Amino acid sequence: MALLLLLLKWLQWKFLITDQAEEVYTGFIALFFTVLGIWLAFRLRSPEVRTVIVEKEIPVPLTADAGINETELQKLNLSSREYEVLQCMSRGLSNAEIAAELFLSVSTIKTHASNLFVKMDVKSRTQAIEKSKRLRITP
Amino acid sequence: MALLLLLLKWLQWKFLITDQAEEVYTGFIALFFTVLGIWLAFRLRSPEVRTVIVEKEIPVPLTADAGINETELQKLNLSSREYEVLQCMSRGLSNAEIAAELFLSVSTIKTHASNLFVKMDVKSRTQAIEKSKRLRITP
DNA sequence: AAAAGCCTCATACTTTAGTACCAAAAACGG
DNA sequence: CCGTTTTTGGTACTAAAGTATGAGGCTTTT
Numbered sequence: 001m002a003l004l005l006l007l008l009k010w011l012q013w014k015f016l017i018t019d020q021a022e023e024v025y026t027g028f029i030a031l032f033f034t035v036l037g038i039w040l041a042f043r044l045r046s047p048e049v050r051t052v053i054v055e056k057e058i059p060v061p062l063t064a065d066a067g068i069n070e071t072e073l074q075k076l077n078l079s080s081r082e083y084e085v086l087q088c089m090s091r092g093l094s095n096a097e098i099a100a101e102l103f104l105s106v107s108t109i110k111t112h113a114s115n116l117f118v119k120m121d122v123k124s125r126t127q128a129i130e131k132s133k134r135l136r137i138t139p
Numbered sequence: 140m141a142l143l144l145l146l147l148k149w150l151q152w153k154f155l156i157t158d159q160a161e162e163v164y165t166g167f168i169a170l171f172f173t174v175l176g177i178w179l180a181f182r183l184r185s186p187e188v189r190t191v192i193v194e195k196e197i198p199v200p201l202t203a204d205a206g207i208n209e210t211e212l213q214k215l216n217l218s219s220r221e222y223e224v225l226q227c228m229s230r231g232l233s234n235a236e237i238a239a240e241l242f243l244s245v246s247t248i249k250t251h252a253s254n255l256f257v258k259m260d261v262k263s264r265t266q267a268i269e270k271s272k273r274l275r276i277t278p
Numbered sequence: 279a280a281a282a283g284c285c286t287c288a289t290a291c292t293t294t295a296g297t298a299c300c301a302a303a304a305a306c307g308g
Numbered sequence: 309c310c311g312t313t314t315t316t317g318g319t320a321c322t323a324a325a326g327t328a329t330g331a332g333g334c335t336t337t338t
Contacts, residue, residue: 049191051190051191051193052190052191052192052193054192054193079283079284079285080284081284081285081286082284089265090269091269092261092263092265092266092267092268092269092270093265094263094265094324094325095324095325095326096324104285104286104287105286105287105288106287106324107286107287107288107289108285108286108287108288110325110326110327111285111286111287112285112286113325113326114326114327114328115284117326122231123326124231124233124294124325124326125265125325125326126228126231126232126233126264126265126268127231128231129231129265129268129269130229130230130231130268131231133272218313218314218315219314220314220315220316221314233294233295234294234295234296235294243315243316243317244316244317244318245294245317246316246317246318246319247315247316247317247318249295249296249297250315250316250317251315251316252295252296253296253297253298256296262296263295263296263324264295264296
């Protein structure tokens, strides 16, 4: 900047000495500072940043309970006990094993199972397991 | 541009008339054309675009049969018929339904099922289903 | 308070699943 | 060709699953 001012002074002095036409002098000044402005603009202007978001699909191993389908689960309208029994079934447990795990009698498990099948619109525990896994309401 | 030149002429005339100091006049000219240069640069220059690509990860659940575990399947050493029966079981079919689908008698299905359970080291079809899905040898 | 829904358990019964054992035809490898 | 495995199917039996029905206790809603 200081250098530029010196140059300006020199140009001014030179033109006065040589007694050139003032229009020419002004033209040079205008041209010079126009170029200076353009240069400044190029230097100072921050580049426009355009952010492009690229969606990248990454396969995920589908962890056990990551994607429990709450929506489908609610549609079935299972009671909490019925859902517990269904979860045990999906683990491959027999009625006796489920009864032992939940501290219930086999009769109770059978009752829950029957009600469960009606609500799920299936006719056997294997169909219930298949459907529950297909709808992702059990791991 | 023509308008600007007229303005310049007017400024020049005014300053001459009022007999201002030439440095002030030159300063105004310089400032004006610097601004003009900056404005021109901003108007005419094609915007420099720096594209930033941001990868957005979208979890995609692995499809069921994408990763049929051939290794685990071979370990079990199932015969082709036994594997067919296992696949039908995993679909929730009963022995009678499997027999109908494979054009076999229920006795044959039971035989295959029993041999299957021994090879898979399970004690019921529900356990077989659970294990086959856990090892990803059925969809 | 009455009704509804859920949880529990029981009995009695039918159906299905599963085991054990046997046996014959077919397929397959050495 | 012979031995092995697979596939098929049978009978007889046991175990488990599933259905139907009832009933008492509990909580929530109306």
